[in-house]
Amino acid sequence: xxxxxxxxxxxxxxxxxxxxxxxxxxxxxxxxxxxxxxxxxxxxxxxxxxxxxxxxxxxxxxxxxxxxxxxxxxxxxxxxxxxxxxxxxxxxxxxxxxxxxxxxxxxxxxxxxxxxxxxxxxxxxxxxxxxxxxxxxxxxxxxxxxxxxxxxxxxxxxxxxxxxxxxxxxxxxxxxxxxxxxxxxxxxxxxxxxxxxxxxxxxxxxxxxxxxxxxxxxxxxxxxxxxxxxxxxxxxxxxxxxxxxxxxxxxxxxxxxxxxxxxxxxxxxxxxxxxxxxxxxxxxxxxxxxxxxxxxxxxxxxxxxxxxxxxxxxxxxxxxxxxxxxxxxxxxxxxxxxxxxxxxxxxxxxxxxxxxxxxxxxxxxxxxxxxxxxxxxxxxxxxxxxxxxxxxxxxxxxxxxxxxxxxxxxxxxxxxxxxxxxxxxxxxxxxxxxxxxxxxxxxxxxxxxxxxxxxxxxxxxxxxxxxxxxxxxxxxxxxxxxxxxxxx
Numbered sequence: 001x002x003x004x005x006x007x008x009x010x011x012x013x014x015x016x017x018x019x020x021x022x023x024x025x026x027x028x029x030x031x032x033x034x035x036x037x038x039x040x041x042x043x044x045x046x047x048x049x050x051x052x053x054x055x056x057x058x059x060x061x062x063x064x065x066x067x068x069x070x071x072x073x074x075x076x077x078x079x080x081x082x083x084x085x086x087x088x089x090x091x092x093x094x095x096x097x098x099x100x101x102x103x104x105x106x107x108x109x110x111x112x113x114x115x116x117x118x119x120x121x122x123x124x125x126x127x128x129x130x131x132x133x134x135x136x137x138x139x140x141x142x143x144x145x146x147x148x149x150x151x152x153x154x155x156x157x158x159x160x161x162x163x164x165x166x167x168x169x170x171x172x173x174x175x176x177x178x179x180x181x182x183x184x185x186x187x188x189x190x191x192x193x194x195x196x197x198x199x200x201x202x203x204x205x206x207x208x209x210x211x212x213x214x215x216x217x218x219x220x221x222x223x224x225x226x227x228x229x230x231x232x233x234x235x236x237x238x239x240x241x242x243x244x245x246x247x248x249x250x251x252x253x254x255x256x257x258x259x260x261x262x263x264x265x266x267x268x269x270x271x272x273x274x275x276x277x278x279x280x281x282x283x284x285x286x287x288x289x290x291x292x293x294x295x296x297x298x299x300x301x302x303x304x305x306x307x308x309x310x311x312x313x314x315x316x317x318x319x320x321x322x323x324x325x326x327x328x329x330x331x332x333x334x335x336x337x338x339x340x341x342x343x344x345x346x347x348x349x350x351x352x353x354x355x356x357x358x359x360x361x362x363x364x365x366x367x368x369x370x371x372x373x374x375x376x377x378x379x380x381x382x383x384x385x386x387x388x389x390x391x392x393x394x395x396x397x398x399x400x401x402x403x404x405x406x407x408x409x410x411x412x413x414x415x416x417x418x419x420x421x422x423x424x425x426x427x428x429x430x431x432x433x434x435x436x437x438x439x440x441x442x443x444x445x446x447x448x449x450x451x452x453x454x455x456x457x458x459x460x461x462x463x464x465x466x467x468x469x470x471x472x473x474x475x476x477x478x479x480x481x482x483x484x485x486x487x488x
Contacts, residue, residue, distance in 0.1 A: 023104045023414045026154045028196055028225055031339040033154075033258050033290050043333035044111075044154075044260045044291035045281070046084030047077060051298040051309055054089065054117040062091045070099035072315055072393035073297065074106050075408045076307060080321070081328045084109045084154065086262065086293050089116040092142035097386040100150045105388060105412040109154040111228075111262075111293070113200070114143040114183070123159065125168040128175035129364070137368035140179065141186050142380055148191045149383045156195060157262070158183055161202040161230060163211060170358035173214055178363045180215070181222045182372060188221070190375035196225035200262040203231045209251055210353035214361070216257055217349035222363065227255065228262030230295075234276035236269030245279055249288045256345040261292030267304055271319045277327035283337035291333065294324060316398040385418045 027036040034041055050056065051063060051073070064070060064087065077085065085108055090096070103110060115122040121139045124131045140158075147153045158179045163169050176199065183197045199215050201207070208229075215224045229252075234243040252259055261280065265272060279285055280292050299305025299318060306321035349361065366372060391412065397405040 023107065023151050023416075025151045025193060026109060026196075027194065028258055030342050031256065031258055033196075033226070033260075041336070041338050042083075042290070043281070043286065043336060044084040044109075044293060045328060045331060045333050046082045046086065046108075046111075046291075046293040047080065047306070048086045048088070048263055048293050048296040049073070049077075049298075050088045050296065053300050057089045057091070057116060058118060060091075060094070062089065062094055062096075063087050064090065064096040064099035065094040067098040067102070067390040068394050069313070070102055071390045071410055072313070072395045072397060072408070073307075074099075074102055074108065075393065075410050076315060076317070076321075076397065077108065077297070078106045078411060080306075080325050081331075083107060083333065084111060084291075084293060086111045086113070086157075088113045088160065089118075090143060090146075091116075092139070092146040093381055095381070096146065096383055098388065098390065100147070100152065100383060101385045101388055101416050101418070102391070102410060104150065104152040104385065105414050105416050106410050107413045109152045110147070110150070111155050111157065112143065112147055112153065113157040113160055114140045115159065123162060123172065123175055123179070125162045125164075125172050128172050132175050132178065132364065132367060134367045134371070137179075137182055137366070138371060138376070140183060141368070141371055141376055144183065144186060144191065144195070145376055146381045146383050148187070148193070148195060150385065153195060155226065156183060156197050157200045157228065158197055158224075160200040160262075163207060164202040164204055166358075169207060169211075169356055173211070173356060173359045174361055174363050177215060177218075177222060178366065180224055181363060182366050182368060184221050184225075185366075185372045186368075186375075189372060198224045198226040198228055200228035200230060203229050203233070203248075206355045210356050212252065212255060213346075214349065214353055214356060216255065217346040219347065223345065224257065226258040226260070228260055229289075230263035231261050232264060232266040234264070234279070235266035237273065237275055240279050240284065243276065243279075245276070245285065249285060252288050254341070254343045255288070256343040258290050259288060260290045263295040264292050265294045265296075265304060270303070272323060274320075274324050274327045277324070277331050281331040281333065281336065286336040287339055313395040314398065315395060316402070317400045319400065322400050385416050387418050388412070388416065 022037070024035050024037040026033050026042050028034070029039070032041050033044070049063060051069075057063075085103065087110065090112060100110070116139075120131070120133070120135055122131065123136070144156065147156075159176045162172050162176050180197055180199065187195055187197070201211055212227055215227060217223060229248075231248065233248070234245060240246055264276065264280070265274065274294070280289070294306070296304050297306055299308040305318065306324060308316045308318055310316070352361070353359075392407060392409040397408050399405055
């Protein structure tokens with residue numbers, strides 16, 4: 001009888017332990033992204049995603065608003081063995097619950113830009129004071145609110161390639177950093193979990209070191225939490241040294257914050273073979289950079305695509321997809337060397353920085369003090385995990401030979417439990433099944449959400465993710481069960 005009681009108790013403990021296994025939020029520790037529950041390093045292995053570019057956004061649609069489209073693309077993305085997706089433009093008024101739940105179930109995190117190419121939803125890089133307004137910041141905060149309720153929202157970008165020439169370097173640095181400050185303060189005051197905020201930089205050699213240093217320095221609420229680099233320097237068949245990756249690593253060797261390649265994938269020597277993947281997911285790169293994201297998913301006029309999407313929604317795999325799939329399949333994100341040095345983040349900024357000598361480095365006062373202090377009212381959209389209704393797309397998917405893929409169903413590696421709402425209103429609940437899956441826009445030249453094409457000149461929901469309170473409740477239950485063991 002005693003052994004039966006022990007067995008019963010242990011089974012209950014095991015059941016509860018499984019119930020708290022989740023797609024955990026990603027946090028930052030020193031120079032690393034880490035799983036906030038296990039503490040394991042998180043290396044980004046992913047793809048940049050904005051089907052249709054800026055022309056595919058707007059008019060009541062965005063990349064995460066159609067569950068059938070999401071099922072089509074998440075199936076293809078999952079076949080690439082990715083763990084992270086970057087999206088450049090989103091409409092925070094639309095419902096993204098099913099697509100974000102499907103991404104979570106597929107084990108995919110989201111890095112999200114908060115700007116769009118729509119009027120009033122980005123900074124003018126040459127005259128940012130004309131666009132840094134309360135209305136603009138309200139849009140930014142709406143994006144934060146709409147996605148804060150999903151555990152798989154990994155991070156936000158405050159800007160993409162805003163500073164990319166001498167004129168923008170003179171006009172914009174202090175305004176972009178003001179947006180970083182405002183986002184971090186809004187999250188701190190109104191969101192019940194910390195979501196990292198960063199900047200995605202064009203890898204212009206003059207600005208590479210000084211701009212990164214500028215975004216790194218200063219008070220905690222003004223500095224970025226991480227830094228993304230859009231690098232297209234590895235072209236064709238080359239080497240770590242021949243590509244200049246050795247210099248890239250050296251230039252950021254003493255950076256105190258997490259880094260990753262927010263875009264990569266040079267197309268000057270087609271077809272792309274993605275030889276650099278082997279280097280990116282190697283110890284000599286991972287000691288400084290936490291992975292990277294290939295530009296880009298859909299084939300657009302700039303010829304960087306992995307998949308061609310027809311007007312009728314048919315998705316056809318092209319050669320770049322096949323090449324990347326092979327490279328990513330052999331690229332592990334576990335067991336890689338992580339940064340060993342721990343440079344101290346400078347809490348004061350220098351009076352000037354090379355190549356930023358004409359810039360005003362004094363941050364403007366926020367234009368949204370009341371919104372930051374009190375948050376958006378309850379009428380604004382706040383995302384939550386929901387029950388998944390679509391896992392197999394109705395769209396046609398064609399493989400590299402033009403043959404239709406039969407039953408292209410998303411593999412749900414995480415079971416998302418939308419009904420297990422936590423009593424804390426900050427998150428939505430998710431349980432994960434063990435799987436062995438590797439856990440590991442063409443906007444205007446004056447826009448914060450500038451084209452990622454390298455040739456461009458230019459309160460949360462109550463249902464869903466496991467909160468601290470629900471963890472505490474489970475731990476308390478575990479304690480009672482174990483206590484019962486010893487009482488037998």
